[in-house]
Every structure is written in structure tokens, then in C-alpha cells.
Amino acid sequence: EISLAHNGVLFLDELPEFSRQVLEVMRQPLEDRKITIARAKYSIEYPAGVMLVASMNPCPCGYYNHPEKECICSPGTIQRYLGKISGPLLDRIDIQVEIVPVPFEKISDTRPAESSESIRQRVIAAREIQAARFADYPGIYCNAQMTTRLLNRFAVPDEAGLKRLKDAMNRFHLSARAYDRILKVARTIADLEGSEGVQVQHINEAVNYRNLDRENWGDR
Known part of the structure; x- marks a missing residue:
């Protein structure tokens, strides 16, 4: 399968x-x-x-x-x-999200949200950025396939982002593999925004997408 x-x-x-x-x-x-x-x-x-x-x-x-x-x-x-x-x-x-029940106020909200077509265009643009980034690396087509060497070249966060990542690793007792996954997701978030560098807000969002592998998740 x-x-x-x-x-x-x-x-x-x-x-x-x-x-x-x-x-x-x-x-x-x-x-x-x-x-x-x-x-x-x-x-x-x-x-x-x-x-x-x-x-x-x-x-x-x-x-x-x-x-x-x-x-x-x-x-x-x-x-x-x-x-x-x-x-x-x-x-x-890479991404672990805990879904909570949606309250009635959210379900009945009639305000327009971002359309699927708009999201699709952002994803296509991010994919094109990645295709250009890895053009010289055979077999690598997207951020998820980056090796540690490529992470150190293309996904180095700024100083504030590095500090936030260190705090998350220590606070949630995340593994070295989780560290790499966070950087890959943060690089993709930056690509979706059209940002050349990985910034602290991208690291923050990527960390928030790792709910379930935190050491104390099942003890709450």
C-alpha cells in the first residue's frame, strides 16, 4: 500500500x-x-x-x-x-494539528474567507520557488526532501528565529529529527509568503504545528 x-x-x-x-x-x-x-x-x-x-x-x-x-x-x-x-x-x-470543536459562532460566520483558487496560486508560486532553488540538485524537488546540508544552506533562521527554536526544543523536549522538520516547514511557510529568509514568525508557526510529539501532550 x-x-x-x-x-x-x-x-x-x-x-x-x-x-x-x-x-x-x-x-x-x-x-x-x-x-x-x-x-x-x-x-x-x-x-x-x-x-x-x-x-x-x-x-x-x-x-x-x-x-x-x-x-x-x-x-x-x-x-x-x-x-x-x-x-x-x-x-x-511534519505537521501535527490538534483540532478542537468549532463553536456555532464560527460555523455561522458569513464573512468571506480566502478562496481555494487564491490558496492554490500561492502554493503554485511556492512550488516554483522551490523548483528554482533545487534546480542544481538532482532528485530534490521540494523542501521536504532537503538533506541536513541543504537545510544549513537554505533554511537558516534569523537570530530571533534561532532563539525561538532553541526555546521550543528545550521546553518541549523535541528530538533532533523534529528540529529538521520544523526548519523544513518554516522554510515552506516563508516560501508561501514570498520571503527570501526564514524569520522568527515562520519558526513560531512551524513550532505550533508540532502538537502531538511534545513530551507532556498525553498528560494534560
């Missing part, structure tokens, strides 16, 4: 309902963008350059951390449920 989704989206609904063994097998393909099937007499590689999108409830009943409804799950049940998603797997997911 991972290879069938090559160059496309692999969507996993209700992520903790998959067995932990299955989820852990995904770690290396997500990192290497290929999957290896090894047998006694031969080994075969399949391409696996996917965009992973996953969704999950915060607990089996769905109301953990709900602002109005009470969760009926025991603490042990919640920990076992969330424990199926390991830290190393979360490290490989």
Missing part, C-alpha cells in the same frame, strides 16, 4: 486502530522514500515517496481534552490508545 501511494497521498484514518507493529514498519520507508522487501534469496526495493496524512481521535470515546463533554475513558485506556503512536513515528510527521 505504501508503494502504491508513491508520488501521491497515503491516508490512514483512525491511526491508533492499526497495530503498532504495522505502524512501526512505516518509519523507515517514510524516511528513505523507498521500501525494501528482503527474502532469503533476493531483496527488492519499491518506491515509496508518499505524503502521509493520518487522522485519529484523542481517545477511544473521542472526548479527551474536549472543552465541554467529559471523557469516559480511564487514564490507562488513554495511555494505551495514544501509546500505539510512537515518538519516532511522530517525528517523521
Whole structure:
């Protein structure tokens, strides 16, 4: 399934309902963008350059951390449920967003929002920036594919951004892999704004997109 989704989206609904063994097998393909099937007499590689999108409830009943409804799950049940998603797997997911219930006032708001066409144009412009940036680097087409060497060249934040990133790493006990992911997302946010450099506001937004791999997320 991972290879069938090559160059496309692999969507996993209700992520903790998959067995932990299955989820852990995904770690290396997500990192290497290929999957290896090894047998006694031969080994075969399949391409696996996917965009992973996953969704999950915060607990089996769905109301953990709900602002109005009470969760009926025991603490042990919640920990076992969330424990199926390991830290190393979360490290490989660039953007992690906790969705809270939308209040009626927001649902009934009739003010016009940014159109999909406008967003599409910004994404196309950002992709063109990245295509030009990596024109001299075969096999690299977008920020998500940057190596550490390329990060050090194209995604170095300004002084205030570096300080904010250091504070986030220490405060939330983030890993070195999460550090790289934050820089890649921040570089993309900067591209969407048409900014040549990665600034502190881009780092702030990228840090806010890493909700679930913070050490204390499941203890609130």
C-alpha cells in the first residue's frame, strides 16, 4: 500500500486502530522514500515517496481534552490508545494539528474567507520557488526532501528565529529529527509568503504545528 501511494497521498484514518507493529514498519520507508522487501534469496526495493496524512481521535470515546463533554475513558485506556503512536513515528510527521470543536459562532460566520483558487496560486508560486532553488540538485524537488546540508544552506533562521527554536526544543523536549522538520516547514511557510529568509514568525508557526510529539501532550 505504501508503494502504491508513491508520488501521491497515503491516508490512514483512525491511526491508533492499526497495530503498532504495522505502524512501526512505516518509519523507515517514510524516511528513505523507498521500501525494501528482503527474502532469503533476493531483496527488492519499491518506491515509496508518499505524503502521509493520518487522522485519529484523542481517545477511544473521542472526548479527551474536549472543552465541554467529559471523557469516559480511564487514564490507562488513554495511555494505551495514544501509546500505539510512537515518538519516532511522530517525528517523521511534519505537521501535527490538534483540532478542537468549532463553536456555532464560527460555523455561522458569513464573512468571506480566502478562496481555494487564491490558496492554490500561492502554493503554485511556492512550488516554483522551490523548483528554482533545487534546480542544481538532482532528485530534490521540494523542501521536504532537503538533506541536513541543504537545510544549513537554505533554511537558516534569523537570530530571533534561532532563539525561538532553541526555546521550543528545550521546553518541549523535541528530538533532533523534529528540529529538521520544523526548519523544513518554516522554510515552506516563508516560501508561501514570498520571503527570501526564514524569520522568527515562520519558526513560531512551524513550532505550533508540532502538537502531538511534545513530551507532556498525553498528560494534560
